[in-house]
Amino acid sequence: GAGVSQSPSNKVTEKGKDVELRCDPISGHTALYWYRQSLGQGLEFLIYFQGNSAPDKSGLPSDRFSAERTGGSVSTLTIQRTQQEDSAVYLCASSSRDRASEQYFGPGTRLTVT
Amino acid sequence: AQSVTQPDIHITVSEGASLELRCNYSYGATPYLFWYVQSPGQGLQLLLKYFSGDTLVQGIKGFEAEFKRSQSSFNLRKPSVHWSDAAEYFCAVGPPSGNTGKLIFGQGTTLQVKP
Numbered sequence: 001g002a003g004v005s006q007s008p009s010n011k012v013t014e015k016g017k018d019v020e021l022r023c024d025p026i027s028g029h030t031a032l033y034w035y036r037q038s039l040g041q042g043l044e045f046l047i048y049f050q051g052n053s054a055p056d057k058s059g060l061p062s063d064r065f066s067a068e069r070t071g072g073s074v075s076t077l078t079i080q081r082t083q084q085e086d087s088a089v090y091l092c093a094s095s096s097r098d099r100a101s102e103q104y105f106g107p108g109t110r111l112t113v114t
Numbered sequence: 115a116q117s118v119t120q121p122d123i124h125i126t127v128s129e130g131a132s133l134e135l136r137c138n139y140s141y142g143a144t145p146y147l148f149w150y151v152q153s154p155g156q157g158l159q160l161l162l163k164y165f166s167g168d169t170l171v172q173g174i175k176g177f178e179a180e181f182k183r184s185q186s187s188f189n190l191r192k193p194s195v196h197w198s199d200a201a202e203y204f205c206a207v208g209p210p211s212g213n214t215g216k217l218i219f220g221q222g223t224t225l226q227v228k229p
Binding site: 004031033035042043045048050056059091093095099100101102103104105106107108 | 145146148150156157158159160163165204206208209210215216217218219220221222
């Protein structure tokens with residue numbers, strides 16, 4: 001597609017359940033990022049993939065969070081044993097290799113943990 | 115520490131008036147600089163970017179921004195605001211080179227436009 005796509009757009013889950021959020025980057029972009037946007041914390045970096053390099057996981061808030069990127073394209077962010085504080089909008093972005101900072105964002109997944 | 119400060123949390127302007135949103139940053143070197151806009155329920159749209167060269171950059175929707183190295187600022191401006199500009203605006207910085215392109219965002223400025 002022309003832009004970054006994310007699914008689902010909204011997800012409501014019960015506390016303690018696992019969730020998977022999907023991101024499909026812009027075709028040809030080698031870098032993929034996950035950010036979290038919440039009322040109290042603003043926009044926070046979570047994890048970053050660049051080509052075949054090891055991901056930068058420095059922003060993941062706990063070991064309940066993980067992400068993978070298959071075939072250098074689609075990425076899945078998994079949150080295990082969800083907590084209410086995980087409620088947020090999860091944004092995915094992608095960029096080209098030579099301008100990794102110039103990131104284009106998807107519409108986000110709004111996660112609500114009840 | 116690397117940080118971005120947007121001093122104004124909320125700004126209200128009349129339609130047709132000029133607009134300036136402030137952004138200051140702290141970074142080890144001159145970063146790449148960005149402004150994004152977010153409408154309710156939407157993702158972030160890139161308005162404009164500064165990498166190097168001319169310090170006045172033009173973006174989409176009639177926006178411009180000026181980089182001032184001496185002030186570590188990258189303020190966003192628009193000569194005449196339209197009602198459709200009501201949204202939240204984020205300033206962001208990213209590394210100018212290297213493998214890690216993660217962005218650091220300001221807290222955002224919410225723009226309200228009065229008719």
